Amino acid sequence: MIDEKAAVLVPDPYKDQEQVTPILLQYWQAAHRYKLAIAIIVAACMALGIIVTLLMTPYYNSISRIEISRDQDKVTNVEGLQADDSGSRNLEFYQTQYSLLEARSLAERVVRAQNLSTRDSFFEAFNVDPSDSGMLSGSDNIQSAAQRKEPLKLAIELLQKNITISPIRGSSLVDVGFQSPDPRLSAEIANAWIEQFIASNMDRRFNSTADARNFLLEQLDELRQKLQDSERNLSTYSDKKEIITLSSEKNDSGKTVSQRTLASANLEMANAALAEAMSDRIIAESEARQSSGNENALTNSALNNLRAERAKAQAEYAKLAVQFEPEYPAVKAMASQITALSQSIVAEETRSRAGTSARYREAVEREQKLQTEVNRLKRQFSGERRDSIQYNIFQREVDTNRQLYDGLLQRYKEIGVAGVGSNNISVVDRAEPAEEPSSPNLLLNLALALLAGVGLAVSYVLVLEQIDQTVKDPAELKSKLGIASLGSIPDFDKEDILLSLTDKKSVAWEAYLSIRTSLGFLTDHGVPRSFLLTSTRPNEGKSTSAFALAAVLASARKRILLIDGDMRNPSLHKMLGSDNDAGLSNFLSGTNDLEQLISKKTAHEFDIMTAGPIPPNAAELLSGPRMNELVAKLNEIYDTIIIDAPPVLGLADIPLLADSVEGVIYTIEAGGVKLRGIQSGLERVRSSRAHVFGGIVTKIQSQHSGYGYSYQYSYGSEQAVET
Structure with a gap:
């Protein structure tokens, strides 16, 4: 027996493969389970919406349209410090x-203009009695004054409650609508509303203009005096410091940006003359240097002419010297001419050098005099520049005061010319009595009722889902209980399943055949040699599943033995319609003849061992070594031994039985035992060091199905049916 347990290589094939149902699929399953409740809630809300709509008083909405142009009143043209966005x-x-269109003051103007507080028809249209509104206690005079104010207050509240202001996006148009049970009253109020809005706008413009003129007059008087004082200060200071202004320049805003004074003009002219003298001195100095080194011969035309004539004479002399003797008259005459030309050249060179030196000395003296004058003017201008700091302060004050004065004067003239006749609000469409009521809107109310019904239904389902802590989906076994899902069984009556097991094309057979496939991956030798099925409580499909698995395993020509291990409440003999005279309890009591205790080859091709006579204390029989000996002997005969064990909670049998088999398959009824109870049962099984192969979820309703439907198959003359 120990060797068989050690052979279990993969006790939980899904240990590392947690299968979590997608959240949307969980929502769909929950909605499918409670579809009847959802339908009732939604239908009730829809019916309530229809009833409320039919009981509501019809209201007529009249709309007038106006255009509001962008118009900003400016009292002064003085710009602010912040940028204009x-x-x-x-x-x-x-x-x-x-x-302003929604203001209470505008509503009060409409009430007073239309005399609504004294019109009974106005209050009757809204089914309101002004005499029933809050009465104040006190003297008769106080009470009568309060009574007179109550209709006005009530009329204002009715107008503000039923007026709608709807700006048209992307334009300067605004729709002003009013709704009431009377279509003519709605049109009248909507038109009166825009009329009073235009009148109130004109009143505000008139008041702001009058205030602006008075304000500007006061400011003009103050600025005029300031301008005179600042100009007087500027003139006095300029006379005192002898600052004589020849010209000045102003920018576009009227401020003085530069001034040309007498001192700056003199300095400018002296500086220009000095620059010219320096240029002349440099030229004269260059000529003097050239003259001292005979370098000015090229620039002196008279000297160049003499040298040219001498060169020509020397050429003639050389020509004559070839033909005649030196004493020849023509030769002597040409020699005399050359000597005279050389003397003239020397005299011209001497005269040229003397003139260049004189011009250089004159240029130096003129430059020095102008430099002295420029230095004097610089000192004079520097003193004036220091004095001009205060002068500029006075000048800026004059410019600022003059600019403010001119701006305010221009604004004052504009206000006087424009007056208050202009208006930036115009009526585009006047309101007309509506032909059909705007409310109640049946389709809108039905949509809201449907939305409310869906919301209530969703809340109802979520609350029930949070309260319901049962297993409804095989995928929840791994996430909530930590065990693998070996398969699921649809909800059939016990008799139907036993009958359908005779047909290998039935739904029940297919379901348990899928579980047999899962069992084949539990150990290295395939289907476990021995295992038991248990559950948390009775009637969870444990015995039926054990019977069906035995039948499915036996169909593969395996030797299968099904043992009814629930000696307190045996059920296998009832399912087969046989007696329970001998069985497991007999062997545990000491009987060794297995042939008498096992029924061979039932209709489903597997052997069975019933529970036998009910013992007075089953736990004492199971606590001995006989159960382990029985499984060890039967493993030598059968390929697989299946034990239909009793439920876990409240009994001590499972820990004793689990020690004799390779593992345990836990049967869980869908929507049955709470998770806490199942977890307690699993803990109790694990406390005996038994291995839990996985779980089987039984009695799954169609609304618990992961795909939301159930299915059946039939062959032959019948057709497949899907619901």
């Missing part, structure tokens, strides 16, 4: 206009 300013402007 036209986008944000436009948004701010239109948001302000929308708020």
